[in-house]
Amino acid sequence: MTKSKSMLHNLMRPFRFGSSRDSQGEDDLEQIAANEKKFFRFETLVEATNNFHPTNKLGQGGFGPVFKGKLKDGRVIAVKKLSQYSKQGKKEFMTEAKLLARVQHRNVVNLLGYCVHGSEKLLVYEYVTNESLDKLLFKASRRGELDWKMRYGIICGVARGLQYLHVDSHNVIIHRDIKAGNVLLDDKWVPKIADFGMARLFPEDQTHVNTRVSGTNGYMAPEYVMHGHLSAKADVFSFGVLVLELISGQRNSLSSGLFPDAENLLDWAYKLYKKGRSMEIMDPTLASSADPDQVTMCIQIGLLCTQGDPHLRPTMPHVVLTLSRRPGTLEEPTRPGMPGSRYRRTRRTSVSSSNAGTSGASDSYASTTNTTGTITAAATATANEIASGSSSVSQGYVTRRKTITATENEIASGSSSVSQGYDTRGKRPMEG
Template identity: 50%
Template sequence: MDNICFAFIGIHLLFSFFKFSTAVDAITQAQFISDGRGLTSKDGNFELGFFSPANSSSRFLGIWNRKIPLRTVSWIANVHKPINDSSGILMINGSANAVLLSQNTTVVWSSSSSKQSENPILQLLNSGNLVLRDGKDGNSGIFLWQSFDCPIGTVGLSARRVSLSASADVCDSYGLCGAYGVCTINELQVCKCLKGFKPVSPEKWKERDYTQGCERNKPLKCQENTGFIKYVGLKLPDNKNGWVSQGMDMKECKAKCLSNCSCIAFASSDAKGGSACTIWLSDLIDIRRLLNGGGQDLYVRVPDSELGAKNGVKVKIVVIIVAVVFTVSGLLLAAYYIRKNRKMSKEKMDIYGTTGQNNNGPEEDLELPLFKLSTIASATNNFSFNNKLGQGGFGSVYRGVLMDGQEIAVKRLSPNSGQGPNEFKNEVILIAKLQHRNLVRLLGYCIHGEEKLLIYEYMPNRSLDFYIFDQAQGKLLDWRKRFNIILGVARGLLYLHEDSRLRIIHRDLKPSNVLLDKEMNPKISDFGMARTFGGDQTEGVTRRVVGTFGYMAPEYAIDGQFSVKSDVFSFGILMLEIISGKKNRGFYHHGDNLDLVGYAWKLWEEERSQELVDECFRDSCTLLEVLRCIHVSLLCVQKLPEDRPSMSTLILMLGDEKTLPRPKKPRLFIGKHSSEADSSSIKQEISSTNELTISILDAR
């Protein structure tokens, strides 16, 4: 009984400490507010945080007076864009704006300030005013942005009642009717399911809660006959996961949709500039019927059984015609299909290196636009040397410009590259399914004979190694930019490890695989060596050790054991290189012949970690912040995987000011030989299951 009492006392003290530790009134650019945490004004009267109205699971970020017993919200950030789960994050981005992000990193609200600041601070004042100010201005009353100037986000909201629409048009609320629901403003029941669909929750539907949307009466199976139901006068649904192709007419658009098992619907439009085809590859969300005679036609794919009864006479005519055609042309059709199957088998060999490896076919797996070789050749000036951005073991990368003016980067795999057919398919499938602002975006692919091309978004500022390992270029990256790059790469890895549909291990994280956009935001690239895990699987073993020496975790380089903690190790090396401006591989301290990790460990033990900082930014950096990053990097490169932090814990460490645990001694490498007896050998007898990649062992 005494133990139980002590347990309850401990829990009470823990919660008391949590409340005390989170009672802050401001955050900096290195911090963020997640769901369950918030800001409290210094006098304790006002609070900012996430909340859900009664009888609703939607989450909003708002401000309310803590002294009023019945919670009354005075300001809401995402009044028109609720978050459907508890993954919301409030932070200050690289442009010195406060932004609210949902789980898929979509910006649902932004302060949209045009003013710049090197030290922005987001603070909740005693007046209940949320302000974004420059740290150097102190309490001068000069703000970059303030909630008092934004009445559009203000709405009276109690714990019993929600009024989230600032206009009378409820259909303006994004996703009001959920998936496959159509909103009609002049109907008594504003939301109705598309034909062939039914409400997911009829009970909530009767209560006019439509957010769960609709589901199919009968599942859509690729091998069964399907058709389309035409809807006219609609505002087309959100198409963030679909694609648009110019110059494709109605007939071609329909055929394209039917050829792709993942196609849900299509729309074809004709304009002065030519025809265009739009295809949806995921749930249809945010559909509404327009009443002014405008809108477009939408063709929704359904099983034949949902198309309704056909005219009897037409059916008989069709049956007779089909019978005659099959009788007269049977042999010709058989010959045609034999020839077509041979052609498809050859195409599969081009993609996978063997026939019949993928039963579903590349169209179902890749779900990306297939570019013609002539289009890419024209965009890159026939792969001109002047357009060449770089070259590695996999082949070359070229800059290109499409006919519509879009800049692209083309990765052209050489026939003898380390990235073979399996890696090509692996990279296309993985990146096509990944959506994150810190991951490079794949725009399409091209397969033509021996040519295999990947088309990426163009990164004008090249890769991270171009800056941090060059004294002249390194001056372009001050500490604030370097720290933002560290945080961006960390968020990208967190998405791969925990938030994407599959658990993904990159296995080749290094500076040359971190690209920088025009605003110097980092994007992780090159997923040819990545491995995917499903369910609760967290680690694997392989006989084929792929990646780059100098960034491999010791258990992976020696025994072939890899996990999310392998990527954490690589991230620790990356942090040390960003801070020091030195490469881990090939760096040996002249005094004791230690590599970069060993040198960093020695300086840390001797409390001289500041000597590791690159001279390019040593005089302008925040020393405590840099030292904290060095400390975190040493936690990442600890010898045992279980000692290393997860990416979610690591991000909290970087943004917090709590005391960090003491790191354990890493596996030290002296000169070209490990201090550990077994570190120079790589075991080859380990069994491997579900191996996806083959690669050379050197840098690409």
């Protein structure tokens, strides 16, 4: 026990806590880890992964490789192995270990334990059977596997996971990189939020913190991108983007002809909503399974979560409560926020989600895909100094980071490798 506690102390030493509750120190964390038996012997992981055999490799990122393994008790695990040559990976390893040490929720990937063996540092997770959400949602050949009931379940599950992180966990945790690629699906299609390498503990006595900007373009809140102001409402914004992606089956991408007369998915969805044609946002593959009232309610939730003024976005507990009720009265959203835009406080009216905006018409651990790029920039940088673009990232447990630069107008959204066209009415994008 003494040796194990010493190992964890060395593992956690680089952390600095940001609130009075956090500052109780590493001793509490050591005791928790010891009590919960979160230590794994290196030999155990060597045996489970067949000595980290290449055939068990699930993915590779800036952090290091991830391997699939099986313990003697039958549990299937995913093992993150820190690259000894990655300074950024070490920081993310420590962040993930610290933040997930006491996190346990059905909709958050479960950290089973740690291993420190000489220069080797490893994190051990539950293995999540199905692929990450983006591997299904953004592939025309597989999108049909996600009917409305499943997509609504994913929306509700991610919302509950974020509520836990923001409100109910031991520490207030802001994920900072909520996106389809960081939502894993288990064998029952239960969503699990993954990849906490960029997450932050949040001081309880502050409304926001100023920090370096890290996240994925197309998902980041404008006040965070432009000024480095980080609060739980940044995750709310990312969640809103994810909701609209789940409904439409489309990435929040640059216009370039992808969305008719709109800058990106958010702008397109809002314009259709204001014209009373919300149901045209919906992925056509959902036509036979969708509940129109639920779809319309979720479109409003997505738009409310992506408001430019963070004060106008709902909290995640409010979102969870709204989703648990029958569609009813929701506030009227204003135009979604985008980096570079200025927001001003507006007075809202309430509308019925069952009527507003309707038209009257009733890749996982292993693979690497071309998707939206990850941004890292100084919080003091101007919009012209911050970037958007595409990056080859391994999804789920592995994320590869890339520093990129672009213009203010490009920051709003990511890129897509899918060639796009339109249906005969020219109302929604379709894959060619």
